Amino acid sequence: MPLEKEKFMLYAKKYPNKLFVQKQNNHRGIKIKSSHELDFNSSGTFIQEYIDNPLLIDGYKFDIGVYTIITSINPLRVYMYNGDILFRFCPEKYEPFDANNIDKYVIGDDYLPTWKVPSLKKYYVDQGASMKVSVESHLKTLGKDATKIWDQLEDAIRVVCLEKESKIKNLMSNYESKTNFFEMARFDFVVDDNLKVYIMEVNMSPNLSSAHYPQNRLLYEQVLFNLFAIVGLTHFERKQDSIKMAVSMKNIVAYPKSCDEMNCQITCQSENCKLCYPCMDNETKIHLTNAYREHIDRHDCKRVFPPTFNTKLIENSEDLNGLSPKTRLMYKWFKGKCMSDPEWC
Structure with a gap:
């Protein structure tokens, strides 16, 4: 607001x-309101539809936080920490609902942690399971398939990053180096009782302090361990010879047979030839070397984009043409690696 007031009014009409919540950038003062109660002139705020049929566990509403790592913008590469997901529950039960009691539907600093939710405690505490597995196990006892939730989380992260790719890429033009970059964010979601996922917000530089809940320390440490590994902060090699020991040209070649058939050693006019050894420029070699190292060092991280090739994909050329040329090449490279080794899929 107020730039998209007209767009909102059409939706509200x-x-x-429908009920809504209006948020400021500091995420304070959240309260359910009708469209007539909203402040359309307050700058720096945004309005979201309130999901009035949230999925409840033991009567408590919750949100889901997914730690996401963007390792490169152009070409785009995005990963999510897949070792666990942060679940936070409202401190009071949702029913009977009272819009004036925000503890029933707003998750603040004093949220109810997983280990205090009775149906999850037996998995998380007694069996030592992760938050993600605890929720998945509980939903399975109710006849619900939690994989529907995980798939939607991944799709939503991919869509948001692709939509913002061009804007961030334009900002990167201000910097000489295009490879010394990474960003970690936490994507927050809410789920309704039909297992449909809605994105709430994306938090840059998410809080990783366990001062309030010491039990979260291991989760945060593992998030950081995986972050440092995948962005190369734990690499030991510094000299060119030792770098080649980790990744050489033979590791990043993806389409040797196709490259030979396209005669890429004679002409490099085809975009696909840019992935072939005779046509590959130094910048592309650097990007592919980084992508190869990320794949090796990903540990408990899962690649979100380019997508894994056992999910619903962008397959046709029209969709790929919406991407930057470097991102298209990166997509094709991962697909080529998958074709030669399913471990890359």
Whole structure:
């Protein structure tokens, strides 16, 4: 607000019974309101539809936090920490619902942690399972398939990063080096009782302090361990010869047979030839070397984009043409590595 006021009013008119929350950038003062109660002139705020049928566990509403690492913008590479997911529960049960009691639907600093939710404690505490596995195990006892949630989380992260790719890429033009870059964020979601996922917000530089809940220390340490590994902060080699021991040209070649058939050693006019040894420039070699190292060092991280090749993909050329040339090449490179080794899929 207020730039998209007209767009919002059209939506509110179409759905007159919808309720909304209005947020400031500091995430304070959140309260459910009707469209007539919202402040459309307050700058720096945004309005979201309130999901009034949230999925509850033991009567408590919760949100889901997914730690996400962007290791490169152009070409785009995105990973999510897959070792666990942060679950935070409202301190009071959702029913009977009272819009004036924000502890029923807003998750603040004093949220109810997983180990205090009765149906999850037996998995998280007694069996030593992760938050993700604890929730998955509980939902399975209710006949619900939690994989529907995990798939939607991944899709949402991918869509947001692709939509913002061009804007961030333009900002990168201000910097001489295009490879010394990474960003970690936490994507926050809410789930309704039909297992449909809604994105709430993306938090840059998310809080990783366990001062409030010491039990979260291991989760945060593992997030940081995986972050440092995948962005190369734990690499030991410094000299060119030792770097080649880790990644050489033979490791990043992806389409030797196709490259030979396209005669890329004679002409490099085809975009696909840019992935072939005779046509590969030094910048592409650097990007592919970094991508190869990330794949090796990903530990408990899962690649979100380019997508894994056992999910619903961007397969046709029209969709790929919406990406930057470098991102298209990166996508094709991962696909080529997958074709030669399923471990890369």
